[in-house]
Amino acid sequence: MGYQKPKGTADILPGDSSQWQLVEKTARDVFARYQFNEIRTPLFESYAVFARSSGDTSDIVSKEMYDFMDKGDRHIALRPEGTAGVVRAFVENKLYGPEYQKPYKVYYMGPMFRYERPQSGRQRQFHQIGVEAFGSESPAADVEVISMAMRLLRECHITDLKLAINTLGDAASRAAYHEALVSYLEPHFEELSDDSKVRLHKNPLRVLDSKDAKDQEIVKDAPVILDYLTPEATAHFETVKHLLETLHIPYEVDTEMVRGLDYYNHTIFEIMTNNKVLGHGYTTVLAGGRYNGLVEQLGGPDMPGVGFGLGVERLLLLMNAQNEALVPEPKxxxxxxxxxxxxxxxxxxxxxxxxxxxxxxxxxxxxxxxxxxxxxxxxxxxxxxxxxxxxxxxxxxxxxxxxxxxxxxxxxxxxxxxxxxxxxxxxxxx
RNA sequence: GCGGUAUUGGUGAAGUGGUUAACACAUCGGUUUGUGGAUCCGACACACGUGGGUUCGAUUCCCACAUACCGCCCCA
CATH class of the missing domain: 3.40.50.800 (Anticodon-binding domain)
Known part of the structure; x- marks a missing residue:
């Protein structure tokens, strides 16, 4: 019956493409007001770029990477997310140099690839719009990025969103919390779901957001990250909250929120919706956070960063569910x-x-x-x-x-x- | 990677183990030899996801594969 497009891919046809253009235009416009400039990096990178940055044990690296050996015997991977490539470019082009204003602010938009089972709002080739700001440790930078994210969604006429924030603290906080969590969960090992038994040793934080009812019972009384933060980490998080309030941006602190990528620390956030077009329960449309240390990990100087990624397909599903025809009829x-x-x-x-x-x-x-x-x-x-x-x-x-x-x-x-x-x-x- | 549901024309869909696969929309043509959104008339699936099997015979039954959708894992 002829050819079919590869599993998990989509053709964006005339009619739909005008809506994509609308979203892209809105994003460019909002980002320009915040002085973020576009960066375009390759769709594929050396496999190591993602393995190093995302963490070898993360699911994205261990099972969702679209990778292959090229004819020159190089291990290549199609980018599963945007940050790693941007950080690589930041380091390789020495954008950390003193001649560049800090924070150095960039945005990107384009396809990402993950080898997984397609579902509503989940494809093997999907699209993200993302931003990164390098070179500021200030909580104000976190809040600028969050505020910009909220504005972008607002200008796309999305309503009924929930901003959830959490902190992972700094290295010392994480280590202390990690230990406390494991020692709390260990005695419950036999009661945990099979999935969580694996998580406990691979990435105990993941147990926190298990959907299993019994796991959730156990997790309810688990130690909370906030109690293990160093004074500096606490101060950072408190300031972020305070600044959000200053800008009248409503938020919820979700201490059970975790990240799929290992490079995050301090502030992490997700903007979620419970609209049924994206399946049951709350689904994340936009997610981001701070990643101090990632630049250094990829061979650059010790330079902090903060950013977010937005799922374009998910955004479009939401826009269509909430609004009638945003794109005018062609004339x-x-x-x-x-x-x-x-x-x-x-x-x-x-x-x-x-x-x-x-x-x-x-x-x-x-x-x-x-x-x-x-x-x-x-x-x-x-x-x-x-x-x-x-x-x-x-x-x-x-x-x-x-x-x-x-x-x-x-x-x-x-x-x-x-x-x-x-x-x-x-x-x-x- | 695991489990479930689905797959008929350009589209939405009905349907049956057996000589012609409903109906509707869209499209094209005619009604009006050069003027639009209406009416009426007509045309439009050697074909029912792909490949096997069962059967005298399968689009209808069975198996495998592909794809889509849903749940899990995970995530945007």
Missing amino acids: LDVYVVGIGAQTSATTLQIIESIRDAGLSAERDYLDRKPKAQFKTANKMNAQIVVTIGESELADQTAHVKDMMSGIEITVPLAQVYTDFKAVQQQLNMN
């Missing part, structure tokens, strides 16, 4: 009806002249009858129809009809060629 300024094969050359000249005048124009290419051409003009939402037949050709005129009012006038062909806007005005006068 056509002029449709030119040609009657008889001998009008074809003139018809072509007319539509080109109209396009010269800055208007959109279309004609028939299938030698159809006038009636059929009018029907098409109507379907295409044409504002004006120009008609050319043998008699018009003979005395060098054209019929020009306003499709709304039905008024039709006759004008010299020469005027159509040289000044269609004037013809338009003349039509409006009648």
Whole structure:
């Protein structure tokens, strides 16, 4: 039955693409106001870039990476997320240098790849819009990024969102908490779900957001990260909360929130929705956080960073679920009806002249009858129809009809060629 | 990676182990030999995801595969 697109991929067709363009335009516009500039990095990187940054044991690396050996025997991976490649570029191009303003603020948009089972809002090739700000440890930088994220979603007309924040603290906080959590969970080992038994040793934090009811019972009384923060980590988090309040951005602290990627520390956040288009329960549309240490891990200096990634497919599903037609119906300024094969050359000249005048124009290419051409003009939402037949050709005129009012006038062909806007005005006068 | 449901024309879909696979929309043509959104008439699936099997015979039953959707894992 012919060819099928690869599992988990999608064709974005005309009609849908206009909505994508709307989202992309909105993002560029919002980011520009915050002085973030676009960075474009490769869709694939050395496998090591992702393995190093995301953590070898993370699921993204261990089972979801789209990787392969290329003809030069290089281990390549299609990017599963945007941050690692941007950090690599930041380091490789020495953007940490003193000649660049800090924080150094960039954004990207484009496809990401993960080898997993497709579902609603989850594909193997999907798209993210993301931002990164390098070089500031200030909690104000965290909040700027969060605020920008909220603004972006707001300007995409998304409502009913929930901002959840948490902190993972610094290295010392994490180590202390890690130990406390494991020693709390260990005695419950036999009661845990099979999934969580594995998590306990691989990544105990993951047990915290298990969906298993019994796990949740156990987790309820587990130690909380907030109690294990160092004074500095506490101060950072408190300031973030305070600044969010200053900006009147509502949030919830979710101490059970964790991250799929290992490089996060301090502030992490997710913007979620419980809209059913994305499946049951709350689903994350946008997620991010701080990743001090990642730049160093990828060979750069010790330089902090904070950013977020937004799932475009998920955003689009939400937009369509919440709003009627955000993208206006396409319009056509002029449709030119040609009657008889001998009008074809003139018809072509007319539509080109109209396009010269800055208007959109279309004609028939299938030698159809006038009636059929009018029907098409109507379907295409044409504002004006120009008609050319043998008699018009003979005395060098054209019929020009306003499709709304039905008024039709006759004008010299020469005027159509040289000044269609004037013809338009003349039509409006009648 | 695990489990479940589904797969009929351009689209939405009905349907049956057996000579012509409903209906609707869209499209095209005609009704009006050169003028639009209406009416009426007509055309439009050698074909029912792919490959096997059962059967005298399968689109309808069985198996495998592919894809989509849902749940889990995980995540945007």
